[in-house]
Amino acid sequence: MSTVLERSAAFASRARELTPGGVHSNVRLSAPSIFFERGEGAWLYDVDGRDYVDYLLGQGPNFLGHAPARVNDAVAAEARRGSVFGANHVLENEAGELFLDTVGWAERVRFGVTGTESDQAALRLARAATGRTKFVRFAGTYHGWLDNVLMTMVDGKPAPGSAGQLPHGIAESYVLAFNDAAALEATLAEHDDIAAVIVEPVMFNNGAIPPAEGFLAEVRRLCDAHGVVLIFDEVITGFRVALGGAAERFGVRPDLAVYGKAMAGGWPVSALAGSAELMDLFAGGVVHAGTFNGSVPACAAVIASLRALREDPPYERLEAYGASLMRSIVEIGGDHGLPLRAQGLPMAFHVSFGDPAPVRDYAGLAGLDLDRYAAFSHTLADHGVWVAGRGIWYVSAAHADKELAATLERFAAAAAQAGA
Numbered sequence: 001m002s003t004v005l006e007r008s009a010a011f012a013s014r015a016r017e018l019t020p021g022g023v024h025s026n027v028r029l030s031a032p033s034i035f036f037e038r039g040e041g042a043w044l045y046d047v048d049g050r051d052y053v054d055y056l057l058g059q060g061p062n063f064l065g066h067a068p069a070r071v072n073d074a075v076a077a078e079a080r081r082g083s084v085f086g087a088n089h090v091l092e093n094e095a096g097e098l099f100l101d102t103v104g105w106a107e108r109v110r111f112g113v114t115g116t117e118s119d120q121a122a123l124r125l126a127r128a129a130t131g132r133t134k135f136v137r138f139a140g141t142y143h144g145w146l147d148n149v150l151m152t153m154v155d156g157k158p159a160p161g162s163a164g165q166l167p168h169g170i171a172e173s174y175v176l177a178f179n180d181a182a183a184l185e186a187t188l189a190e191h192d193d194i195a196a197v198i199v200e201p202v203m204f205n206n207g208a209i210p211p212a213e214g215f216l217a218e219v220r221r222l223c224d225a226h227g228v229v230l231i232f233d234e235v236i237t238g239f240r241v242a243l244g245g246a247a248e249r250f251g252v253r254p255d256l257a258v259y260g261k262a263m264a265g266g267w268p269v270s271a272l273a274g275s276a277e278l279m280d281l282f283a284g285g286v287v288h289a290g291t292f293n294g295s296v297p298a299c300a301a302v303i304a305s306l307r308a309l310r311e312d313p314p315y316e317r318l319e320a321y322g323a324s325l326m327r328s329i330v331e332i333g334g335d336h337g338l339p340l341r342a343q344g345l346p347m348a349f350h351v352s353f354g355d356p357a358p359v360r361d362y363a364g365l366a367g368l369d370l371d372r373y374a375a376f377s378h379t380l381a382d383h384g385v386w387v388a389g390r391g392i393w394y395v396s397a398a399h400a401d402k403e404l405a406a407t408l409e410r411f412a413a414a415a416a417q418a419g420a
């Protein structure tokens with residue numbers, strides 16, 4: 001039972017009169033109806049005066065913590081000269097240079113606003129480059145909410161994720177099990193209409209499932225063998241699992257990669273990056289557009305965020321913090337008779353109830369009790385730990401000893417209540 005917070009309840013009831021379900025993104029429909037008035041570092045503060053250690057981080061963008069002064073000061077200062085010109089401006093080159101230098105492998109970048117749209121740009125580019133129409137994806141990944149990518153699995157088969165979705169959207173892709181290189185080999189051998197393979201290098205959107213040893217390298221090899229464009233969807237992994245993202249951490253170069261979330265200190269910026277050969281197709285016939293692409297505040301946010309990450313890389317601290325937190329969650333669960341499990345990487349991992357054995361694909365998640373965890377996430381909110389109901393925990397550069405201590409104390413109280 002969630003605690004009723006009076007002022008949040010009043011906001012929530014008004015919100016339902018203003019926007020469907022009281023939320024501006026369907027992903028938030030199942031979250032506790034709590035209204036926040038402020039975020040600072042690793043903390044959120046609600047309208048009823050309660051504080052929360054935050055592991056949702058706005059679904060990942062607040063990798064430097066909430067309201068990072070260096071980023072927000074730069075955005076405010078640069079916005080004084082205007083925000084969007086529909087024409088070139090002086091921060092674009094600096095943002096582009098810093099971005100490409102940080103990513104390491106790519107030669108060109110196009111900034112966007114959301115991961116959803118940059119994923120679409122990547123798929124279109126792959127179709128244009130190959131003259132083929134379809135793509136391969138993996139069950140359980142998320143590449144945005146549009147008709148050709150939104151998907152759920154029903155009885156082991158891909159199905160539209162939404163009412164009103166064009167039915168042929170799903171038919172544009174071949175859907176395979178994550179970590180199954182043999183299935184990819186067979187699919188690429190059988191079909192000659194495949195333009196791209198798109199993959200979340202770590203399947204964070206369902207279970208935070210890491211790639212099996214050698215899986216991404218094998219995907220790379222098979223794409224090369226069949227002239228297929230390899231797209232890494234690094235919207236979650238980019239700048240988070242390593243400064244150079246999953247490409248750096250796993251030592252595999254894609255042809256194209258999509259970035260978002262961690263790249264801009266909480267501001268709405270995405271990017272598509274890749275080889276000059278592919279990306280320059282946008283300068284000749286392949287359309288990609290956006291009124292707000294590469295705006296002044298977006299470039300300022302990218303520059304300040306990437307400088308912060310390069311000058312003081314948080315990755316070792318994140319590894320230590322996250323590893324300790326994952327261990328403690330499981331231990332505290334055990335103390336209270338709760339079969340909690342955690343898997344993923346220390347900077348972003350998945351918590352649920354069930355068998356601790358690692359899950360390696362979407363079908364494996366069926367053995368876990370995800371609904372029980374979703375309910376437990378509300379208990380955690382009652383005790384001042386803010387997490388996503390679907391199990392993913394994000395750690396930021398602002399999480400430190402004080403936050404860890406507060407989290408463990410609060411987590412133990414929630415576990416005691418849930419285990420009682």
Ligand code: PMP
Binds near residue numbers: 142234
């Ligand atoms: N790709 C991945 C891997 C994501 O996790 C997300 C968002 N969670 C997206 C694409 C879509 O990004 P956005 O919500 O910015 O459109």
